[in-house]
Amino acid sequence: MTMNKCIRVPLKDAEKIRIQLAGSGRLDPHRKIKLIDTHQRLLEIPVTEDIEGFESYMQENAEFYNKWQSLEDILKNDISSNELEKLPSGWHIIGDIVIVTIDPTIDHLKVMIAKALLQMYPSCNTVVRDLGISGQFRLPKREILIGNNTETINKEHGCLFKLDVTKVMFSKGNLHEKKLMSKIGTHETIVDMFAGIGYFTIPMAVHAKPEKLIAIEINPQSYGYLKENIILNKVEHIVEALNGDCAELTPKGVADRVLMGYVNTTHHYLDSGIAALKPKGGIIHYHETTPESMVFSRPVERIKTAALKAGRRVEILDCRKIKKYSPGIWHVVVDARIS
Template identity: 85%
Template sequence: MTMNKSIRVPLKNAEKIRIELAESGRLDPHRKIKLIGTNQRFLEIPVTEDIEGFETFIQEDAEFYNKWQSLEELLKTEISADELKKLPSGWQIVGEIIVVTIDFSIDYLKMQIAEALLQMYPSCNTVVRDLGISGQFRLPKREVLIGNNTETINKEHGCLFKLDVTKVMFSKGNLHEKKLMSNIGNDETIVDMFAGIGYFTIPMAVHAKPKKIIAIEINPQSYGYLKENISLNKVEDIVEARNGDCAELTPKGVAHRVLMGYVNTTHHYLDAGIAALKPEGGIIHYHETTPESMVFSRPVERIENAAQKAGKTVEILDCRKIKKYSPGVWHVVVDARIS
C-alpha cells in the first residue's frame, strides 16, 4: 500500500501548521484534511514526509480530492496484491515532468506505472525513472519512460528554475530551507559556494534583495542553467555567476554571509568559506550529511576547528535537520557567526 503519511494537530494550532507545511512543500495537496476525535479534537493533516516534532501516522482510509490520486486504485485490477505493495509510495513533479523511483523487482511494470502517473497528472507530459546519482557533480542517473521533454521550468516560491531533469539534480525536499534563506541577506554581499542551478541564490536574490551574490558552480551544465535562471528571474543586477572550483574561485574578505549548501565533502571547503567573510566576520550557513549519533556535534566541531585555525571565534546561531539523507544519516545545517 502507498504510505499515506499524516500528522495530527490540535485544532487551535492546525491552521498555522497547515500554512507552514503548504509553504514548505510538505503538505500533500491530493489528500483531504480530516477532523478526528470527539472529546479532544484534532486535524489529521496529510504530509509528504516525516515532520520533525510530530508523530507520523499512516492513513488507512485516506480521502483524495481526485479519485485517480492513488496508484493502487488505478492498477489494482491489473496487477497482483504483492505487486501492489511494491508500487512507488511517492514521486516528484518538476514542472511538467514526473520523476519516480521504481523497485527493480517490478521493473516489468514500469510502463504501466508511468502511464498511470500521467493519468493522475494530466498537466504533465513526461515520466522519468530515478536511478540515483553519481560522481563529483552528483549527476542524476535517469531513464525516460514516456515523453521526450526532459527540460522544464519549475515554479517554486515565486521563483523560476529551468533545468533538464536528466542532467542536473533538483530536490523539492529542502523548500523550507530555501524559504528561510529567502528572508535574510537584505543589502548584504553573499557568497554561494555551491550554487547549482541557483537553488538558494535565486530565492535570495528575488525576495531578500541583497546588494550582491557571488554564485559559484563547478558543473558546466548546472552553471549554464544558473545563468539562464538569473535571466529568467531578472536578477542580473544582483548575481554574479562564476564557473569553477570553489577552492579556487571563492573570493576573500568580501562577504557578510556565506552559503555552503553542498553535502558529503563540504568540510574540505570551510577554510575558503571562512576566508570569504569580511575581516570583521559574518555568518556561515554550513550543510553536512551526518550520522545520527553525531548529528550536530560533528559539523559544529568542524566549524570550530576551522575558525580556530583562522584565528576566529564562533557563535552557533542555529542547528536544524533538513531531511533524512540515507538510513541513519541526516542532512543538517548549522548557522554560525564567525568573528
C-alpha cells in the same frame, strides 16, 4: 487527500493567491478550485496545509481533477496483490515531469506505472525513473519511461527554476531551508559557494534582495541553468555567476554571509568559506551529512577548528536537521557567526 483542507478568498484576489500557493508547493493539485458564494464572489482554494493569514475549512463535496486518487486504485485490477504492495508510495513533480523510483522486482510494470501517473497528473507530459546519483557533480541517473521532454521550469516559492531532470538534481526536500534563506541577507554581500542551478541563490536574490550575490558552480551543466535562471528571475543586477572550483574562485574578505549548501565533502572548503568573510566577520550557513551519533557535534567541531586555524572566533547561532540523507545519516545545517 484524506483531509480536504481549503481556504476561502475573494474572487478578485484568487489568481494571485493561487500562484503564490502553487509556487510554494501548498496548492493541492488534485482538487478543483470552486465558486461557493456567487453573491459574495468567494472561491475555495484547495491546500495541503494551514496557510498563514487565512482560516482553514474542510471542503465539502470536493471536486477532483481525475477519477482515481491513488496509483493502487488505477492498477489494482491489472496486477497481482504482491505487485500492488511494491508500487511506489511517492514521487516528485518537477514542472511538468513526474520523477519516480520503481522497485527493480516490478521492472516489467514500469511503463504501466508511468501511464497511471500521467492519468493522475494530466498537466504532466513526461515520466522519468530515478536510478540514483553518481560522481562529484552528483549527476542523476534517470530513465525516460514516457515522453521525450526532460527540460522543464519548476515554480517554487515565487521563483522559477529551469532545468533538465536528466542532467541536474533538484531537491524538493529542503523547501523550508530555501524559504529560511530567502528571508535573510538584505543589503548584504553574499557568497554561495555551491550554487547549483540557483537553489538558494535565486530565492535570496528574488526575496531578500541582497546588495550583491556571488554564485559559484563547478558543474558546467548546472552553471548553464544557473545563468538562465538568473535571467528568468530578473536578478542579473544582483547575482554574479562564476563557473569553476569554489576552492579557487571564492573571493576573500568580501562577504557578510557565506552559503555552503553542499554535502559529503563540504568540510574541505571551510577554510575558503571563512576566508570569504569580511575582516569584521559574518555568518556561515554550513551544510553537512552527519551520522546520527554525532549529528551536530561533528559539524560544530569542524567549524570551530577551521575558525581557530584562521585566528577567528565562533558563535554557534543555530543547528537544524534538513532531512534523512540515508539510513543513519542526516543532512544538517549549522549557522555560525565568525568574528
